[in-house]
Amino acid sequence: MTLDKTLRQRLDERHRDNLYRQIKTLEAAPSPIAVVDGRKLLTFSSNDYLGLASHSEVIRAQQAGAELGAGATASHLVNGHLQVHQQLQQSLAEVTGREAALVFSSGYMANVGTLCALLGRADNVISDKLNHASLIDGARLCGANSLRFAHNDPVALRRQLQRAAARGGNTLVAVDGVYSMDGDRAQLAEIAALCWEFDAWLMVDEAHGFGVMGSEQLPLAGSCAAAGLGQDEVPVLMGTLGKAAGNAGAFVAGSRMLIDFLVQFARPYIYTTGMPPAVAAGCIAAIELMRNAPELNQRLQANITYFRRRAAQANLPLTDSSSAIQPLLLGCEETVMTVSKKLEQRGFLVGAIRPPTVPRGTARLRITLSASHNHSQIDALVDALVAVLQEKIAVPL
Ligand code: PMP
Numbered sequence: 001m002t003l004d005k006t007l008r009q010r011l012d013e014r015h016r017d018n019l020y021r022q023i024k025t026l027e028a029a030p031s032p033i034a035v036v037d038g039r040k041l042l043t044f045s046s047n048d049y050l051g052l053a054s055h056s057e058v059i060r061a062q063q064a065g066a067e068l069g070a071g072a073t074a075s076h077l078v079n080g081h082l083q084v085h086q087q088l089q090q091s092l093a094e095v096t097g098r099e100a101a102l103v104f105s106s107g108y109m110a111n112v113g114t115l116c117a118l119l120g121r122a123d124n125v126i127s128d129k130l131n132h133a134s135l136i137d138g139a140r141l142c143g144a145n146s147l148r149f150a151h152n153d154p155v156a157l158r159r160q161l162q163r164a165a166a167r168g169g170n171t172l173v174a175v176d177g178v179y180s181m182d183g184d185r186a187q188l189a190e191i192a193a194l195c196w197e198f199d200a201w202l203m204v205d206e207a208h209g210f211g212v213m214g215s216e217q218l219p220l221a222g223s224c225a226a227a228g229l230g231q232d233e234v235p236v237l238m239g240t241l242g243k244a245a246g247n248a249g250a251f252v253a254g255s256r257m258l259i260d261f262l263v264q265f266a267r268p269y270i271y272t273t274g275m276p277p278a279v280a281a282g283c284i285a286a287i288e289l290m291r292n293a294p295e296l297n298q299r300l301q302a303n304i305t306y307f308r309r310r311a312a313q314a315n316l317p318l319t320d321s322s323s324a325i326q327p328l329l330l331g332c333e334e335t336v337m338t339v340s341k342k343l344e345q346r347g348f349l350v351g352a353i354r355p356p357t358v359p360r361g362t363a364r365l366r367i368t369l370s371a372s373h374n375h376s377q378i379d380a381l382v383d384a385l386v387a388v389l390q391e392k393i394a395v396p397l
Contacts, residue, residue: 018333019354030054031246031372034349041344042377044367045351049212049324050296051372052246052286062247065281072274077263084280089251091287095220096210096239098231098253102262105275107207107240107250108134112141113268114203114236114252115174117261119144124164124171128152130182132205133357135174145169151179154190161198171200172236177223178208181358181366183321185209188227192234203236208323211244211290212297219297220290231255241279245286249275299371300324306375307367310382316389327353327364328385336363342388348381 014020027035031051034043052058065084073079085103092101104110115138119125123144127135130151139146145167149156157173164171173195175186188204195202209222218225224234231237231254240250252262262269289296304324311318317328330336333354340352343365351366358364367381 018337019356024349032370032377036349039347041347041349042380043349044369044373044381045349046370047208047243047368048246048372049244049300049368049370050246050290051370052244052289052296054372055246055286055289057289058246058282058285061285062278062282065278066276068277068281070278071276074274075270075272076274077270079274081274082277082280084277084284085274088280088284088287091284092239092251093253095218095287095291096237096253097218097221097225098237099256100259101251101253102259102266102269103241103275103280104250104252104266104269105272106248107132107205107238107242108137109268109272110238110240110250110252111135111174111205112138113266114238114262115139115144115172116142116267117265118142118201118236119170119172121145122169124167124169126157126160126164126171126173126200128175128179128186130176130179131174132176132180132207135176135205139174144172152184152187154187154194157191157194161194161200164200165198171198172203173200174203175205176208177204177206178213178323178325180208180325181353181364182319182327183208183323183325184319185223185323188224188229188234192227192229196233201236202234203238204234206237206239207243207250208325210239211287212300212324219294220287241283241286244290245283247283247286248279249283296371300369303369303371303373303375303378307369307378307382310378311385314382314386316382316385324369326367326369328367329362329364331361331363333363336365339365339388342391343384346384346388348384350381 031048031054032043034041089101111134119142121143125139125144126147127139129148147160149160204224206222211220213226214221215225235254237253241247336352343350353366354363
C-alpha cells in the first residue's frame with residue numbers, strides 16, 4: 001500500500017473515534033483574549049498563568065534581546081552561547097535554590113534528554129501513571145527497566161521500588177509536581193521519603209509549579225519547595241518557561257555536577273541550536289517580574305479560589321485540584337467536543353482533552369486560570385458552562 005493510503009486509514013480511524021485534532025489559527029492572543037476569525041474569545045485554555053506572555057516589560061526586554069541576533073546561530077557546544085543564556089541560568093538557579101541550572105529549548109527535550117543521559121539498560125525508571133508524555137517518552141527511550149505506579153499512590157510506589165532494588169542498578173523516580181491534565185499535586189513528602197529509604201533519585205517536573213508556588217524563601221521554586229523539599233531530596237528539578245514565564249524553553253536545576261554531566265551527555269541539549277537570545281532576555285525579564293510583582297501570583301490564586309467557589313455553587317463536576325488547572329471530567333469524548341464547541345459559540349476558548357492525552361473514558365474540559373482573568377470573566381464562564389451542560393447534549397455527568 002502507498003504511504004498516503006496507509007496514513008489515510010489511520011486518519012480515518014482517528015475521525016471515527018472522535019479523536020481527530022485540529023489546530024486553531026489565532027489572529028492575536030493578548031492574554032486572556034484570543035481572536036479567531038475576527039471574533040474575540042475569552043481564553044481559559046492557555047498556560048500563561050501570570051499573563052506574562054503579553055506583559056509590556058517582557059515584550060520590551062525580548063525586543064531588546066533580538067538586537068543580539070535573531071537566532072543563536074549554532075548549538076551551545078559548537079558556537080558557545082551568549083551572556084543572556086548564562087544570566088538566565090544563573091537566575092533560574094537562584095529562584096529554585098539550586099547550585100546550577102541548564103536551559104533547554106523545550107520541556108519535552110529537557111525531560112527526554114535528562115532521562116536518557118542519567119539512565120541506561122542496567123538501571124530502573126519508575127514513573128507515575130499520569131506523568132506527562134515527555135517523561136513517559138524519556139523513560140521509554142532511555143532503555144532502562146521501566147516500571148509504573150498507580151497515580152500518586154505511595155504504597156504502589158514502594159512495591160515498584162522493591163522490584164527495582166531486587167533487580168539492581170540505579171533507580172530514578174520521575175513524577176510531575178502538578179499533574180498537567182488533572183491539576184492535582186504529587187504527594188511529594190511521601191515520595192521523597194520513599195526515594196530516601198530506597199536510595200533512589202527523585203526527578204520532579206515543575207512545569208506547572210514553577211513561578212506559581214513555593215516556600216517563603218523560594219516562592220517561585222515550585223511544588224517541591226512548597227513541600228519543604230530541597231536539592232538533597234529532589235536532586236533533579238525540571239521546569240518549563242512556556243507556562244508561568246509565558247515564553248518558551250525549559251531548564252533542569254540541581255548540583256553543579258548534574259549540570260556539568262548534562263552538558264556532556266544530554267543529547268537534546270548538545271545536538272540542537274541554542275535558545276534564541278531574545279527568548280532568553282524575555283525569560284530573564286519574566287523572572288524579574290515574578291520576583292518583584294508577587295501580586296500577579298496573588299491574583300492567580302484568588303482567581304482559582306473564586307472559580308472553585310462559583311463552580312461548586314453551580315454543581316459543576318470539579319476535581320480536588322487547587323492549582324490553576326481545573327478540569328471538569330465529562331468522560332465521553334463526544335460530549336467533551338460538543339461542550340467545547342458550544343462554549344466557543346458563546347465566546348469561550350476551553351481545551352477539550354481526549355485520549356491518548358488522558359486515559360479512555362476520562363475526557364475532560366481543561367479549564368486553566370490566569371492572573372489576567374477578572375471575576376466577571378470567571379462568572380461569565382461558569383454561567384456559560386451551566387447553560388451548555390444543561391442543554392440536551394450534556395449526557396450524564
Ligand atoms: N512537562 C509537563 C508536565 C508539561 O505540561 C509540558 C507541556 N505541556 C511539558 C513537560 C513540555 O514542556 P514544553 O512545552 O516546554 O515542551
